[in-house]
Amino acid sequence: MSHCRLCESALHPVVGFGPMPIANGFLTPEQLTPERLAAERFFPLELAMCPACAMVQLVDVVDEAAMFNADYAFFSSTSVGMARHFGRFAADVKARWLPDDPFVVELGCNDGIMLRHFGAGRHLGVEPSGNVAEAARRLGLDVDDRFFTAELADEIRGARGPADAILGANVVCHIPYLDAVFDGVRRLLGPKGVFAFEDPYIGDILARTAYDQIYDEHVYYFSLTAVVGLAARHGLDVIDAERQPVHGGEVRFTLAHRGARPIHPRVGALAAEEATRGLGEPSTYDTFAAAVAASKEALVEAVRETDGPLVGYGATSKSTTVLNYCGLGPDDLAYISDVTPTKIGRYTPGSHIPVRSYAEFCADPPRHALLFAWNHAEEIMAKEAAWRAAGGRFLTYVPRVGWR
Numbered sequence: 001m002s003h004c005r006l007c008e009s010a011l012h013p014v015v016g017f018g019p020m021p022i023a024n025g026f027l028t029p030e031q032l033t034p035e036r037l038a039a040e041r042f043f044p045l046e047l048a049m050c051p052a053c054a055m056v057q058l059v060d061v062v063d064e065a066a067m068f069n070a071d072y073a074f075f076s077s078t079s080v081g082m083a084r085h086f087g088r089f090a091a092d093v094k095a096r097w098l099p100d101d102p103f104v105v106e107l108g109c110n111d112g113i114m115l116r117h118f119g120a121g122r123h124l125g126v127e128p129s130g131n132v133a134e135a136a137r138r139l140g141l142d143v144d145d146r147f148f149t150a151e152l153a154d155e156i157r158g159a160r161g162p163a164d165a166i167l168g169a170n171v172v173c174h175i176p177y178l179d180a181v182f183d184g185v186r187r188l189l190g191p192k193g194v195f196a197f198e199d200p201y202i203g204d205i206l207a208r209t210a211y212d213q214i215y216d217e218h219v220y221y222f223s224l225t226a227v228v229g230l231a232a233r234h235g236l237d238v239i240d241a242e243r244q245p246v247h248g249g250e251v252r253f254t255l256a257h258r259g260a261r262p263i264h265p266r267v268g269a270l271a272a273e274e275a276t277r278g279l280g281e282p283s284t285y286d287t288f289a290a291a292v293a294a295s296k297e298a299l300v301e302a303v304r305e306t307d308g309p310l311v312g313y314g315a316t317s318k319s320t321t322v323l324n325y326c327g328l329g330p331d332d333l334a335y336i337s338d339v340t341p342t343k344i345g346r347y348t349p350g351s352h353i354p355v356r357s358y359a360e361f362c363a364d365p366p367r368h369a370l371l372f373a374w375n376h377a378e379e380i381m382a383k384e385a386a387w388r389a390a391g392g393r394f395l396t397y398v399p400r401v402g403w404r
């Protein structure tokens with residue numbers, strides 16, 4: 001029996017995806033030799049929920065050093081849409097919460113895609129992935145490359161004073177030791193300071209059967225219900241909860257010291273919606289598990305029935321869960337097209353499909369492409385309008401399996 005990482009209650013098992021490699025563990029050609037492949041790491045990817053505190057979480061967690069290190073391949077700034085989104089996130093925070101001359105801290109600032117909007121003032125990025133932290137420094141940003149803990153929070157406050165805002169985009173759900181992070185936030189935030197973070201929303205994952213959001217880096221899958229409980233244990237209020245149409249559906253949670261700021265009516269509205277949908281009930285997740293199994297069956301059938309060669313579009317972290325759970329490999333997909341320089345020329349983790357440049361996709365366009373980057377579907381449909389007009393078709397699997 002596994003126990004909740006936060007409240008230690010017995011967990012309710014939801015879905016087992018089988019042995020899974022590190023989602024961002026793209027392999028070099030040298031690593032494809034039989035001897036080197038024997039060293040490829042797999043771990044059991046299992047999702048569970050806590051009936052006591054409602055937190056949805058992975059049962060087993062891969063150690064952080066294996067995921068977020070100097071080889072970390074995800075650079076936020078490669079997506080134009082995301083760059084625009086983070087510009088708006090920064091502008092919202094400034095307009096709604098910040099005093100003059102604020103001190104802003106961002107957890108997991110990646111390559112500086114959001115923090116650069118605060119670069120002219122007092123700021124600090126906390127980013128343990130060496131190569132993306134270096135990219136942020138090249139923008140002139142101040143970056144600490146340690147993991148955020150209560151001790152580091154005290155050190156930062158001692159050296160630079162309390163924070164007016166602590167931000168996190170697609171990072172808080174990555175951190176197993178969430179209680180230590182919330183403790184650090186409470187210590188570092190000034191009296192009127194806010195902690196604003198956004199991560200994939202379990203409500204959207206369930207509604208769209210978006211099981212590919214479940215992979216090693218995402219340790220937690222937040223509902224408002226679970227975040228309110230976690231915040232309360234650390235003396236914090238959730239003062240706003242805003243749905244965001246990015247990464248397949250997220251919620252931006254804004255927290256403040258208890259009683260320090262008024263609570264926006266959106267918080268009560270979303271809490272009521274979650275109660276109606278049963279996001280704190282184990283049976284809701286049993287329904288999701290059945291939908292995941294049906295989605296896998298439909299996707300495998302669609303891939304095997306595709307007339308002619310099929311390639312992948314977007315070697316995303318999410319694709320690792322789909323490829324390995326559905327048992328798809330190089331016999332099913334000739335290659336996966338991607339624009340990230342650090343992934344091109346490598347092979348997908350576990351499934352060993354070659355990743356090739358987008359230029360190859362354009363030079364010899366396939367007729368069929370499996371869309372792994374479905375969260376950027378609108379951007380991609382516009383970009384590939386000519387290919388689609390010439391007969392190119394995307395196979396998608398979120399929210400359901402089908403061609404478009």
Ligand SMILES: [Zn+2]
Pocket residue numbers: 004005006007008009050051052053054055
């Ligand atoms: Zn719990």
